Every structure is written in C-alpha cells, then in structure tokens.
Amino acid sequence: MESVLLQIFNGVSLSSILLLTALGLMITFGLMKIINMAHGEFLMIGAYTTYCVQNFFLNFLPKAAFDAYYIVALPMSFIVSAAIGLGLERLLIRRLYGRPMDSLLVTFGVSLILQQLARNLFGTANVNVTSPSWLDGTLVITDTLQLPVKRLFILGMAAAVCVGMYFLLYRSNAGRKVRAVMQNRPMAACLGIPTKTIDAATFAIGSGIAGLAGCALTLLGSIGPTLGANYIVDSFMTVVVGGVGTLLGTACGAGFMGVGNTILESLSDASMGKVLVLVAVIVFLQFRPRGMFAAATRSLEDE
Numbered sequence: 001m002e003s004v005l006l007q008i009f010n011g012v013s014l015s016s017i018l019l020l021t022a023l024g025l026m027i028t029f030g031l032m033k034i035i036n037m038a039h040g041e042f043l044m045i046g047a048y049t050t051y052c053v054q055n056f057f058l059n060f061l062p063k064a065a066f067d068a069y070y071i072v073a074l075p076m077s078f079i080v081s082a083a084i085g086l087g088l089e090r091l092l093i094r095r096l097y098g099r100p101m102d103s104l105l106v107t108f109g110v111s112l113i114l115q116q117l118a119r120n121l122f123g124t125a126n127v128n129v130t131s132p133s134w135l136d137g138t139l140v141i142t143d144t145l146q147l148p149v150k151r152l153f154i155l156g157m158a159a160a161v162c163v164g165m166y167f168l169l170y171r172s173n174a175g176r177k178v179r180a181v182m183q184n185r186p187m188a189a190c191l192g193i194p195t196k197t198i199d200a201a202t203f204a205i206g207s208g209i210a211g212l213a214g215c216a217l218t219l220l221g222s223i224g225p226t227l228g229a230n231y232i233v234d235s236f237m238t239v240v241v242g243g244v245g246t247l248l249g250t251a252c253g254a255g256f257m258g259v260g261n262t263i264l265e266s267l268s269d270a271s272m273g274k275v276l277v278l279v280a281v282i283v284f285l286q287f288r289p290r291g292m293f294a295a296a297t298r299s300l301e302d303e
Helices: 002-030 037-059 061-090 100-122 149-170 173-183 185-190 196-216 233-243 245-269 270-287
Strands: 138-139 146-148
Touching: 002 037, 002 149, 002 196, 002 233, 002 245, 037 100, 037 196, 037 233, 061 196, 100 146, 138 149, 146 149, 149 173, 149 196, 149 245, 173 185, 173 196, 185 196, 233 245, 233 270, 245 270
Parallel strands: none
Antiparallel strands: 138 146
C-alpha cells in the first residue's frame, strides 16, 4: 500500500509540473488559437533565470544569503519569461492569428532559435541548480513512506498558481474581458474591449507561468537547452484532454496525464508507459473530442 501511495504521490508531483506548463497553453491556445510550439522554451528560460540568480548570489552576496536566492528566482523567472513572451507576441505572434498551421511552423522555428541561443550563452552541457537548505529533507509519514519537501513545495506552488488564475479569470474585471474575447472575439471588440491588449497580456502571463514551471523544475534535476522539449507534447495533451480554455479541465487533464503516466510506467517501463498513455488519450478523444470540460462559446462558427 505504501508503494502504491508513493507512486500516486510521484504522479501528482508530475501533474503539478504539467499543470504549471499547461496553464499558459490553456490561455494562449484557448484565447488566440495559436499552436505555440515554443511554449516549452519558456520553461527553459525560467530555469536558466533561476540558474543566473543562483550564480549572482554565489558570486556577489555573502554566503549566508544564499538560501534566499530561490525566493528571488521565483518572481524573476516569471518576469523574464513574461517579458520575452510579450516581445514575441508583439513582434511575431500577433501576425499569425487565424492561421494555426502557420503558427505551428513559425513557433517551432522560434523554439529552435531559443534552444540554440541557450547553447551559445550557457553551453551544450546540462547545468545544476543547488536547492536552498529549507527545501532539503523529507516529510516522514512512516518508516518506508517519506515525501520529499521539494515535491511538496512544487505541489503548493501549483495550487497557489491555480487559485490565482481562478481569481484572475473568474473574479476580476480583467478576467471577464479575457473570457469575453475567448467566447466571441468580434462581439467583444464591438463592445470596446481592446482585444489586442488582452492578447498581449494573456500571452505574457502564460509565458510567465511557464517560467515558474521551469523554476520549479530546477529543484528536480539538471537543466539544459532542450528542457522544454521534454514537456511540450505532454502539455498539449493535457490541454486537449482537459478541454481547451477551461481551468478545471486543465487541472483534471494534468492529473490524468501525470498520475496515469507514472502508474503505467511503474507497471511496465518508461517507453511502454508513454505508449499506453498516448493510446488512452486517443481512445478518450474518440468519445470526448472536446475534452473533459468544453469551454463555453458564443461564436457562431462553433454552433
């Protein structure tokens, strides 16, 4: 039983990473219908931002202050990723609205450019980020069931981001505008909502959340230029399975992908586990093509 509980906990931990990554995709894909293949690179940007903040604390601040670096790295990873995402939207993405196939090809090229830029700046080898001492250790449940504090912290971070997104989307004036644009863009524009400003802001927020996911990933292992490529496919499947444009659906899709992937890999092996999860997704979408929770819409073409 304890082994099963540990596998479930590992699956929930993976789900939290997928959830942080997929929240940004949920916003951009649901709002702008942009297939952003460069979204995974914002994880890489957030991870390398954390690495840079760590090195700054190591080289320029007293040793006693090192444990505070991660508190600084969290908002910095969000800000840097959001700023780069905003620049990308202003320069490129806004020219691709209504052209999903073009957006797929262009953003795939952007992802390759960002990966190569990371190689030029940080080298091809993976680098390590040392976690602060207050995240070391485990929470002892029993003698054989011990939960790492790092993974518990990531779970708490994912929960906090979800709560923040809920209040932003469903309990604020800005969120009402976002949902109006998502449901019927022409009508929202006719009512005076600045759709281009909403697009830019939501793309920046989605990119920033992906940066937070990259910051969280530094606690689990080494980071490299291809870090985001390892999560982008699972993140897209999370959004599609849960339902494009819905917060609850994204959370449920992340749980389905994370827990299912971990359990199936424990029953077989890593490769077969991935195959079985993909088969399960294909079968599920045959019966629920719009995902677990379909987003409400008022556009005539979706009737």
